[in-house]
Amino acid sequence: MFAKPFRVKSNTAIKGSDRRKLKADLLAAFPSLSADELSELIPNKEECNVVKIYAHKGEAVTLYVLHKNPLFFELEKRLYPTVYVLWHRPTLLPVLRTWAPVLQKLIGGADLMLPGVVVPSCGLPDVKQGACCAVTIVNNRAPVAVGKAAVSSSEMQSSGMKGRGVCVLHTYKDYLWAFGDKSVPPSLPDEETEADEMDEENCEVSENEQEEEEEGESERSLEEQQSSGETVSDQACRVEDLSLAEQEGDKEESSNNHEDDNQDERKTPQEEMDALLLQCFLHALKSKVKKFELPLLTSTFLRNHMFSCCPSGKQLDIKRSSYKKLSRFLQVMQQQHNLVTVKELTKGVESIVEVDWKNPQLRSFSAPEETGAESTLLQDGGDEEVSYHPPEITTLYSVSARVEPLFVDANKRKGATMNAAEVRSIITEYVKKNELVDENNKNFVIINPSLCDCLLEKSEYQEVEALKWDDLFSRTLGKMQECYQVIFPGQAAIIKKGHIEPIDIAVASRGSNKKVTLIKNLEAYGLDPAAVAAALQHRVQASTVLHPVPGTKDKVLVQIQGNQIHQTGSLLLNHYQIPRKYIQGLDKAPKSGKKK
Incomplete structure (x- = not known):
């Protein structure tokens, strides 16, 4: 479930009442926990956070985090411990054992098949179908995976240990584990000594049986089949x-x-990120960057080219590399590898001005077949491919201090963001819970003191006793802080307050009453100003110039001769697929008239 990156929706500190409810839920889910053990897991005086996330398939999951480590995750109103908890409480769940090589398949997203299970001399633990259970490897009792039993233990034995054993949800080395401190499993000696006498041949046979079972499962998804074939x-x-x-x-x-x-x-995680960074860098230079694009802003190179070369299932994060900053990485690529030349063309703004296409390291590099980019766009008048995908832009609303009382029951504190549909759902639930629907006319909601304080103006306190549903929703949204979320392919979501600035197209006069077209704010949509300028120059056969925008960092204004609003609009709308509502100034295009 966490074999691929997930998206964090919110991260808030847990309040006292929610902490008590969590403890009660944990006791109900895991009766073997003593009061002292529970207090140690969820201390009363230490900050515990509630993190709302969306898994890669869209599942809504709640994480409970202490000291930066996820302790439990809640899926479909059911709590599961993470490996961080199980390393301290290895007996919390019934356990199935397997061989070390099988763990690699589980990390890749596969389920545990019964032929890969090592049955101890005392027999399998008593589990029911759907029960939460853990997976360990031979010779170490520290759990490395958590999931649900696909069948009961009696059915496992009656089937001759064939078929699916555990539907795996979380493993050591997956992205949920990586959300914590990335510590490794402790060494807990296995009481079962039989495994020590198993030789290499038995290990190989068990793993091959696991593979055969995985391939024979008709209900396996394509993604699981691929992971089981790794x-x-x-x-x-x-x-x-x-x-x-x-x-x-x-x-x-x-x-x-x-x-x-x-x-x-x-390899350490840092070394793996360094290797991924170099791979994406070489791939971008060899397959994405064209000579006519130079000079190319380093920030644009990272956003538009390197990120699109990141293999699916992986996430490029320079901060997790040994370089920490893009400028430092490019400095090494220039000084030690002689691959590029980077210069500061304007103060504080670096650009790649030259690429050594004949560099042996670059020429010998072979780009992998699969990348994070799903499709490509062709430039007009040429065969070069440009990996650009329009960002997904969503309007969000942030809980303000004034309306926070309406969202407390939904565990949404000040600053939590959500879309309009989520706001409507929470407000509807609030109204129903407090029985505020007007019995005589269900189109109206009765105003209680909380709604009065949150939504009404002072002049309305004595006059307004009920609101229509639509008015209730619109007032709630109006009292919240409007935000926007931008998601570029292969990158984490970016949330900012206010409205996203539209791409601005304007016409200005220069000397001798000559007209020029000015285009700015392209960077907010992941567009490279140099690439846009080159495409426009090719379309209209007019000269273009790039100017740094005063008072900004890494923002560039594109200037092209003549009134080119029509051609610019066509390029942005049809070629780059930017929605019309995010382009400002299209109405200033010259109107075509009949020539006499």
């Missing part, structure tokens, strides 16, 4: 990749792949 490497068990065998790959190639995988596994 190469799995382990120093104790060298297993030939099944998909490579089907493609008649030889054993030597498979062995080399396993060695590469082992080297990747030994």
Whole structure:
């Protein structure tokens, strides 16, 4: 479930009443927890946060976080512990054991198949279908995965240990684990000694059976089938990749792949991010950047080119690399690798002015087939491909101090953001819970003291006793802080207050009454001003100039000769697919008239 990045919707401190309710829910879900253990997990005097997230498939999940580590996650009104909790309370859930190589499949998004389960001498734990359970690896009792039992333990045995065993929700090394401090499982000796006597051959057989079961499951999604077909490497068990065998790959190639995988596994998260950064950098230079685009703003290069080269399932984050900043990374690429030349053309604004296309490292680089970009757009009059996708822009509303009392029951504090539909849903629930619907006319809502304080003006206190539903909703939205959310492909959501500035197109006069067209705010929509200028120059055969916008950082104004509003609008609307409501000045285009 967390094998791919998720989106954080809100992050707020838990209040006292919610903390008490959480403890009660935990006792109900995990009766084995003692009062002392519960107080240790959820201390009364330490700040605990409630984080609302959306998983990659859109599932709404609530995280309970302490000391930056997610402790529990709530899905469909059911609580599950994370591996961080289970490492301190390994007996909290019934446990199924498996081999170390199988863990790699679980991290990739696969479920635990019964042939991969190691049955101890005392037998399987007593679990019912749908019960929450944990997964450990042989010789270590520290759980590495959490999920729901696909069938009961009796059905597991009656099926001859064939089929699906655990529907995995969360694993060590997934994105939920990465949301915490990224600590590793402790070493907890396994009481079962039989596993120590298992040799390498038994390990290989169990894993191959796990693979066969995964491929035979008709209900598997395409994503799970792909993850179950990934190469799995382990120093104790060298297993030939099944998909490579089907493609008649030889054993030597498979062995080399396993060695590469082992080297990747030994990399620290920082080293992995450094390698991903270099891969995206080389991919962008070789496949995305064109000579006519230079000089190219470094910020635009990162946003429009490098992010689009990030493989799906991964997220490029320079702050998690050893470089920390884009400028430092580019400095290394220039001084140590001689790949690019970076200069400060205007004060405080760096640009890539030259690329060494003949550099051996760049020429030998082979771009991976799969990237985060889903499609490409073609530039007019040429065959070059430009990886641009219009951002997803959503209007949001932030809870203000005045209307906060209406959102307390929904656990939405001041500053929490949501869309209009969520606001309507919460207000509707508030009205129903407080029985405020007018019995004589259900189109009206009776104003109680809280609604009066939150929504009415002082002059209305004695006059307005009820509001229509639509008026109630519009007043609520009007008292909230309007925000907007921008999501670029492959990047985390950006939320800002107010309205997003539209792309502004204006016509100005220069010397000798000559007209020029000025275009600004392109950066807010992920557009590279240099690329837009080049496309316009090609369309209208007129000269273009780029000017830094005074008082701003990394913002550039495009100037082109003549009144080119019509051509600019056509480029933005049809080619870059920017919605018309985000373009200002289209009405100033010259009107075509009949020539006499």
